[in-house]
Amino acid sequence: MAEQQPAEQAQTVTPWEVHGATVGGQQLGIDYDRLIAQFGTRPIDSALLERFAALTGRPPHRFLRRGVFFSHRDLASILDRYEQGKPFYLYTGRGPSSDSMHLGHMVPFVFCKWLQDVFDVPLVIQLTGIHALPPELTLEQCHSFAYENAKDIIACGFDVRKTFIFSDLDFVGGPFYHNVVRFARAITANQVKATFGFDNSSNVGKYHFVAVQAAPSFSNSFPHIFGEKKDIPCLIPCAIDQVYVALTCRLTIKDPYFRLTRDVAVKLKYPKPALIHAKFFPSLQGSQTKMSASVDTSAIFMNDTPKQIEKKINKYAFSGGRTTLEEQKEFGGNTEVDVAYQYLSFFMDDDEKLEEIGQGYRNGRIMTGELKKMCIEVLKEFVGDFQAKKKQLTKELVFEYMKPRALEWGKS
Amino acid sequence: MAEQQPAEQAQTVTPWEVHGATVGGQQLGIDYDRLIAQFGTRPIDSALLERFAALTGRPPHRFLRRGVFFSHRDLASILDRYEQGKPFYLYTGRGPSSDSMHLGHMVPFVFCKWLQDVFDVPLVIQLTGIHALPPELTLEQCHSFAYENAKDIIACGFDVRKTFIFSDLDFVGGPFYHNVVRFARAITANQVKATFGFDNSSNVGKYHFVAVQAAPSFSNSFPHIFGEKKDIPCLIPCAIDQVYVALTCRLTIKDPYFRLTRDVAVKLKYPKPALIHAKFFPSLQGSQTKMSASVDTSAIFMNDTPKQIEKKINKYAFSGGRTTLEEQKEFGGNTEVDVAYQYLSFFMDDDEKLEEIGQGYRNGRIMTGELKKMCIEVLKEFVGDFQAKKKQLTKELVFEYMKPRALEWGKS
Secondary structure, eight states: OOOOOOSSBOOEEETTEEEOOEETTEEOOOOHHHHHHHHTOEEOOHHHHHHHHHHHSSOOOHHHHTTSEEEEESHHHHHHHHHHTOOOEEEEEEOOOSSOOBHHHHHHHHHHHHHHHHHTOOEEEEEOOSTTSOTTSOHHHHHHHHHHHHHHHHTTTOOTTTEEEEEHHHHOSHHHHHHHHHHHHHOBHHHHHHHHOOOTTSBHHHHHHHHHHHGGGSGGGOHHHHTTOOOOOEEEEEESSSOOOOSSOOOOOBHHHHHHHHHHHHHHTOOOOEEEEEOOOOOTTOTTSOOOSOSGGGSOBTTOOHHHHHHHHHHHSOOOSOSSHHHHHHHOOOTTTOHHHHHHHHHOOOHHHHHHHHHHHHTTSSOHHHHHHHHHHHHHHHHHHHHHHHHHOOHHHHHHHTSOOOOOOSOO | OOOOOOSSBOOEESSSOEEOOEETTEEOOOOHHHHHHHHTOEEOOHHHHHHHHHHHSSOOOHHHHTTSEEEEESHHHHHHHHHHTOOOEEEEEEOOOSSOOBHHHHHHHHHHHHHHHHHTOOEEEEEOOSTTSOTTSOHHHHHHHHHHHHHHHHTTTOOGGGEEEEEHHHHOSHHHHHHHHHHHHHOBHHHHHHHHOOOTTSBHHHHHHHHHHHGGGSGGGOHHHHTTOOOOOEEEEEESSSOOOOSSOOOOOBHHHHHHHHHHHHHHTOOOOEEEEEOOOOOTTOTTSOOOSOSGGGSOBTTOOHHHHHHHHHHHSOOOSOSSHHHHHHHOOOTTTOHHHHHHHHHOOOHHHHHHHHHHHHTTSSOHHHHHHHHHHHHHHHHHHHHHHHHHOOHHHHHHHTSOOOOOOSOO
């Protein structure tokens, strides 16, 4: 049940709370322009996208065209390096989880895969340790998740020649650990508390984790890929802040971590990582609704069957349509809040068709049931492709991605 | 210059302050019986020493006979294991330092060496990381200290077949790191603050360091020595609390760390490490005097020349003797506060001779100059032996001690 909303409330985006402003009792969507001003980032505007297209010779990904990745820090410098033929790499991560990934988790990985293809650069993916997880979960459980989580990630289609996936539980040591130590020395408890909201009852692993998360931002953490070089910057696709969070699935890669990382990089004379920020991915109940306690009914999981996808969209996806067929025909639906439409805009690549569907829905030609049917088809295909790729993975291939080794890039 | 003392003050022993009680304006020595009660440890009494001697067939070390190691936690269980032929090991450590070790640093190592000989057990020595050091010191500097510090330690005479010396900067990773993570999850910021006095401006490396210090207490951190076994307890010779601290030399191994470690061990179902506690080692200015800002004049360093030793003892060692020859003859000296006598009691092995000297000094037969001369002779020999051993060390041999490898023990 939705909670009682106050008549007027400001937009709030913190690691603990995400909601749009409430005006005259009606809650609005997140105002991302305000967020850019608030976080002090730069918008990804049409000029930047044109430069991107001109440099790479590829049309921008739908996530760029549609503003899913809407904001950045230093993306322009990364494009400068690309133009000059200088190296850079991609870094992203995932927290350990026993659950299958869900659609929201896919956004940064789908985008990373595309960036890897377009730029032809190495990608490092950290399966982060156990620090953020409840104490009941043992290290052994968390460790075994890493292998399963790696399978999910690989099924997004990453090129084994250019991708290194590692769990910090296995990889910490040597130059990587030295960067962890350098970072841990340069960040105070105060900074960590302010950024993550830890208090004195939080465990010291959490306090320290920021350093483990930061280390992959620096190329000399990976001597098997970059040798001794410590001047190669990375680009990190991440969420602007707390994203869709189910009960046990977390995307730990987000801007506040890396704002700290960028500050410390300057102190340590490392290049600052560049960031590119995604919008929040709506739950089935919609982006304005608080998360349901039941995980299963709030998201499409990547191991859902076609039947489950159909049922979830039909039963739980928040609709922007009118309550009766007649009203829908007369007044049309609201694509701004309609979850089926939102999901289509994330996962349907065809701009014209999406525009057509949006117009049809808004002017009452397309009914809620039809829109949901189209969404179900797109998601079935997307999830089905993923599952087929995952099924083909051998243990040997997964280990190959996770083996510290030289990568090949810049040759295609 | 000594600070103005209040007329009455209670004994204080915390990680930040160590002094005996002041009664009627006179400061007393540390009351170690009170400390045992306060810290909740057990005294090393004559019954325990007799059992020790009976089990090992060796007379107790002078540090035990003279109460330098005066208190313990669970030493009796270690003796039980020895009696039953069950394995255990020794663990101690040293913080990184550019300085030579001084006499105070030698106490736990001299004792460890003796315990290793008597019990015929493995010893692990952690050269702790950089966390406690000032920010100016780089990781590279700290790393290079490790090799030099290892040389100092090896020169104490440890058996290469039974001794593993490591820097956490090199060794962290795998099962060792897994124990670090387990510990970091089980200790809150509150606990660390209360134990070490960190505040919010302390760096998160310090907060986390307790876990790095704790990991060697558990046998499964060292698969190359103990295989998968996690039920082998260790015995840790350490200081009861803050010991003699020069400006840049610190003994980071002390009871408060391991009180936390023992609490967490129970949670993690590991055996609790046993502890054996040393008394404070007096500076040249005496145990009741605050440390001088000048390091060099407050301690005998292990790289001091015979001339330096002579000069330091003659010029700086606090004397318990009377101000004139006549007074000394009439009233005798005070061995309780006399630093030359204290040092003799640490480093002269012959009980009878020490007793003779003590009596002679107290009843005025021995003058301050003579006492100092005897002290100088003993220290010259001790330091000279050390320097000779250190000179013989090859790089290859130092690396052999620091190589993760199987150890041999229980065979002599």
